Amino acid sequence: MSFSIQGRTAIVTGAANGVGLAVARHFIDRGANVMLADIDEARLVDEIGEMDDDGGTARYFAGDLREKLTVANLVSATIDAFDRIDILVNASRQMEVSDPLDPDDGAVENLLRQNMLNALRLSQTVARRMIRQAEEDDRDDGPRGSIINLSSIAAQRTQADLMAWSISSAALDQATRSLAVALAPHRIRVNAVAFGSVMSASLKGAIRDQSDLRDEIIGNTPLQRIASAAEVAQTVQYLAADASGFTTGQILTVDGGRTLLDVCEASAH
Template sequence: MSLSISGKTAIVTGAAHGIGLAVARHFLDRGAQVMFADIDEDKLASELGDSAKSEGPARYFAGDLCQKLTVKNLLSATVDAFDRIDILVNTARGFAPCDPLDPSTAVLDDMLSKNMKSSLRISQMTAKRMIKQAEDEGREEGEIGSIVNVSSLASNITQPGLMAYSIACAAQDQSIRSLAVALAPHRIRVNGVSFGSVMSRSLQDALKENEDWREAICAGTPLGRIAPPSELAETVQYLASSGASFVTGQIIKIDGGRSLLDRVQVPAF
């Protein structure tokens, strides 16, 4: 079983911070060419340097990936830089609490846009590019691409104050399964990772406000700790590699066992 992604070209969204940055750097360290994509251009530039705009195996693209034109430009920039796209990893997300009795849909609309709609659109547009790429190369057999989308345990855990976020994560899970079936005939695999008790950017920010949550999270996680984003990156690599060539439509939980007995009454970041 080969887990190698060396020589592959990957787009990683949400790559300026937290999990996305860890995944993008992990892929780069293992020989992939990586387009780091995020709305935070200053952070991308500080992480990669200005030269990454035009040279090297690590490039960056800044823009609002909730916009269709921005996604189109991202794909064009990746092909211009590396000639192809083999892997897409969507880690770009948004998090916000809500009042479950508030009839306004503003928070729900925002959570759906940032956590499901944007990754769905990017996945669809990237898949079309992968299909055309294979046709142009005359590749009639074998896998032509892999997509990995990030979700959260919030999709399965009922916390009323996170209703909008939870609904968006549940929608993300279903979009992963639906895309997997739709793209299987085109030889593109689609999988997901659902995380909890991982030091995402949102969890890091939350712990600054309430450090007591750290102890509660560790106590409610059978493995007894909060994992660094690098541990999630290893699983993403597996799903993106040929080692997972017969795996599609699966959402792997990376949570230290937390979903087995969730006693943590804090957000499932």
């Protein structure tokens, strides 16, 4: 059973900051070739400049993945740089407070597009490339690719002002399952990591602004702490590696036990 991703090529979206950046760094440190994709080109340039060349190779692609042409260009740029795509990590996520009683609130449509439809479109495009690669390699056995979506425990929680975030997370989970079934005959695996509160820059800022938030999160987490982004990245590596070769259509929860508690209004970051 191998957890190695050395020499494999991955696209990681949302890679300019947060968990997406942590996944990209983790993959590069373990010898993978990674195309970091994000809309924030300045941050991508800064992060690429700080990455160690002793592991894998890092390249970046800046663009708005809500545009179909941008999706096609990202895949083409990755093929030009590395010749193939073995792993896709859809880590681009957006959270937005919404009013569940306002019919003019566009948060649901916005987050469905940002958090689910963008990931679905890129997954479909990358999957077609993975299928062509397998045909060109003339391989009859072994894995052909792994797609990992970063989701949230918000799909299982109820918090009124995060309705749009919860709906988009649940939709992404179901898209994960549906794609897993569709791509299983091609031996392309599709899974998701649903995580709770992770000590990212955005959460650090929220904790600074809300003095009781840290204690609230820890109090609602059986393991009594907040996860690091590296812990999510390690789970993503497992799903990308051959060690999880018989795992598909699963939503792996990394939340310190938080979803085991019956807390309706717990913050679902």
